[in-house]
Amino acid sequence: MAVENCTMFTDFIFLGLSDRQDVQQGLLVLFLLVYGITVIANLGMILLIKMDSKLHTPMHYFLSNLSFCDICYSSTVSLKMLADFLSEQKTIPYSLCAIQIYYFRAFADVECLVLALTAYVHYVAVYNPLLYTTVMSKRVCIQLVAIAYIVGLIDSAVHTCCKFQLSFCHSNIINHFFCDISLLLALSTSDTSINEIMVFTFIGCAMGVQHCPRPPVLQLHHNYHP
Numbered sequence: 001m002a003v004e005n006c007t008m009f010t011d012f013i014f015l016g017l018s019d020r021q022d023v024q025q026g027l028l029v030l031f032l033l034v035y036g037i038t039v040i041a042n043l044g045m046i047l048l049i050k051m052d053s054k055l056h057t058p059m060h061y062f063l064s065n066l067s068f069c070d071i072c073y074s075s076t077v078s079l080k081m082l083a084d085f086l087s088e089q090k091t092i093p094y095s096l097c098a099i100q101i102y103y104f105r106a107f108a109d110v111e112c113l114v115l116a117l118t119a120y121v122h123y124v125a126v127y128n129p130l131l132y133t134t135v136m137s138k139r140v141c142i143q144l145v146a147i148a149y150i151v152g153l154i155d156s157a158v159h160t161c162c163k164f165q166l167s168f169c170h171s172n173i174i175n176h177f178f179c180d181i182s183l184l185l186a187l188s189t190s191d192t193s194i195n196e197i198m199v200f201t202f203i204g205c206a207m208g209v210q211h212c213p214r215p216p217v218l219q220l221h222h223n224y225h226p
């Protein structure tokens with residue numbers, strides 16, 4: 001759909017959570033506290049797993065990676081939000097919005113994938129301890145985590161590129177405190193049906209993987225178990 005006389009905006013404006021100064025200061029303290037706890041707790045977890053050699057197991061490597069994703073994921077949204085509580089004009093340049101969407105989505109993807117891996121590896125450990133001890137080496141662990149990162153980064157790149165081919169002509173005001181994909185789709189003046197199909201397809205696949213009752217490799221070996 002071609003739009004005539006489209007003056008492209010160079011940035012977006014967030015409305016934030018409130019426009020009252022005192023409310024914003026209260027929220028700043030609250031969110032600073034929550035963000036601080038998130039970072040310290042996750043950093044503590046990573047350091048603990050790194051320092052204690054008893055915790056050098058696949059399970060703890062996954063946990064450590066989950067903590068890492070948690071820090072990155074919350075930082076993409078929180079840092080800008082916290083800075084915005086202090087400023088009058090809550091603008092975000094177009095490019096920073098793309099970066100925010102990219103990292104937000106990438107780390108969210110990686111976190112979900114690592115969480116799913118953790119669940120499957122737990123499953124093997126409980127239902128097939130023999131297979132677990134023979135198969136689960138440090139190398140396999142690194143490979144699994146690497147796959148999660150590669151899939152997450154590629155998926156996010158595809159989605160972000162599609163979002164930023166849209167044009168935004170009518171308005172650049174986002175009634176939120178970060179660049180959320182669904183709000184950008186609603187704001188766009190282009191045809192967003194392909195983007196919507198992509199979002200639904202990805203979520204459909206993710207749900208399919210999550211509800212897969214048992215990984216096929218485990219079914220093959222299942223009769224080893226008494």
Ligand SMILES: *[C@@H]1O[C@H](CO)[C@@H](O)[C@H](O)[C@H]1NC(C)=O
Nearest residue numbers: 061062064065068141142145
């Ligand atoms: C993530 O997992 C890999 C593979 O198990 C591990 O080598 C690495 O140290 C972990 N990374 C973090 C930040 O914990």
